[in-house]
Amino acid sequence: MRNKIYFASDFHLGVPSYEKSLERERRVISWLNSVEPDAQTIYLIGDLFDFWYEYKHVIPKGYIRFLGKLAELKDKGIEVICFTGNHDMWMFDYLTKELNIPVYRKPIEVTLNGKSFLIGHGDGLGPGDHGYKLIKKIFSNPVCIWLFKWLHPDIGMSIANYWSRKSRIATGNTDDIYQGDDKEWLVQYCKEQLKIKHTDFFIFGHRHLPIEKQIEKSLYINLGDWIKYDTYAVFDGEQLKLRSYKPEV
Numbered sequence: 105m106r107n108k109i110y111f112a113s114d115f116h117l118g119v120p121s122y123e124k125s126l127e128r129e130r131r132v133i134s135w136l137n138s139v140e141p142d143a144q145t146i147y148l149i150g151d152l153f154d155f156w157y158e159y160k161h162v163i164p165k166g167y168i169r170f171l172g173k174l175a176e177l178k179d180k181g182i183e184v185i186c187f188t189g190n191h192d193m194w195m196f197d198y199l200t201k202e203l204n205i206p207v208y209r210k211p212i213e214v215t216l217n218g219k220s221f222l223i224g225h226g227d228g229l230g231p232g233d234h235g236y237k238l239i240k241k242i243f244s245n246p247v248c249i250w251l252f253k254w255l256h257p258d259i260g261m262s263i264a265n266y267w268s269r270k271s272r273i274a275t276g277n278t279d280d281i282y283q284g285d286d287k288e289w290l291v292q293y294c295k296e297q298l299k300i301k302h303t304d305f306f307i308f309g310h311r312h313l314p315i316e317k318q319i320e321k322s323l324y325i326n327l328g329d330w331i332k333y334d335t336y337a338v339f340d341g342e343q344l345k346l347r348s349y350k351p352e353v
Contacts, residue, residue, distance in 0.1 A: 112327055115152050117153050151192060151310070153167065174203055313328060
């Protein structure tokens with residue numbers, strides 16, 4: 105019976121090397137296969153790719169197994185919903201046109217089985233991170249997007265892949281320590297949202313650290329990543345739980 109809703113983010117397919125990315129891609133597909141029998145909806149919440157840009161007639165090379173699996177899930181009647189992250193913000197309408205998968209660029213509010221959710225990648229939310237917020241404004245500017253498309257794909261993708269390999273995601277220099285409520289920007293964001301109205305569950309990615317934290321009468325979950333943790337969340341209609349995927353041997 106397909107009655108569960110799954111959430112995952114931060115696959116970062118493409119780094120740090122072709123071989124490592126392919127290994128991770130196969131692991132993600134293995135997870136998708138494992139949840140397929142009881143999945144009603146699967147939310148993929150940003151940074152699925154470490155870099156993605158859609159030219160008018162060109163998309164990045166690779167990821168065919170992952171994209172094919174998404175098509176298979178849709179063909180079987182499982183709803184798949186995607187979000188852009190800070191690494192794949194230049195994802196436009198390819199998934200929507202080819203696979204009928206909606207792609208959201210900002211957090212959304214949804215009600216599932218009577219429970220309220222706020223779901224988004226999490227980049228640029230809350231106080232602080234002003235440097236990134238400025239960069240995001242620049243790279244999400246239509247003029248910047250228009251200028252990049254005039255680079256030949258071989259040149260544009262080469263530049264992007266070079267910077268991807270230098271990123272903290274590729275090098276493994278991520279922050280694995282919870283910084284405390286006053287320094288965790290997404291926790292601060294949740295608290296500010298709760299001043300406006302109650303939300304049962306907050307689900308974000310971006311942070312790369314699996315977090316399951318009670319905030320007042322709400323639950324905040326950060327989905328972690330698939331570079332180090334292979335974590336995801338599942339909602340059974342009543343409870344939301346953070347899980348770690350361990351494939352059967």
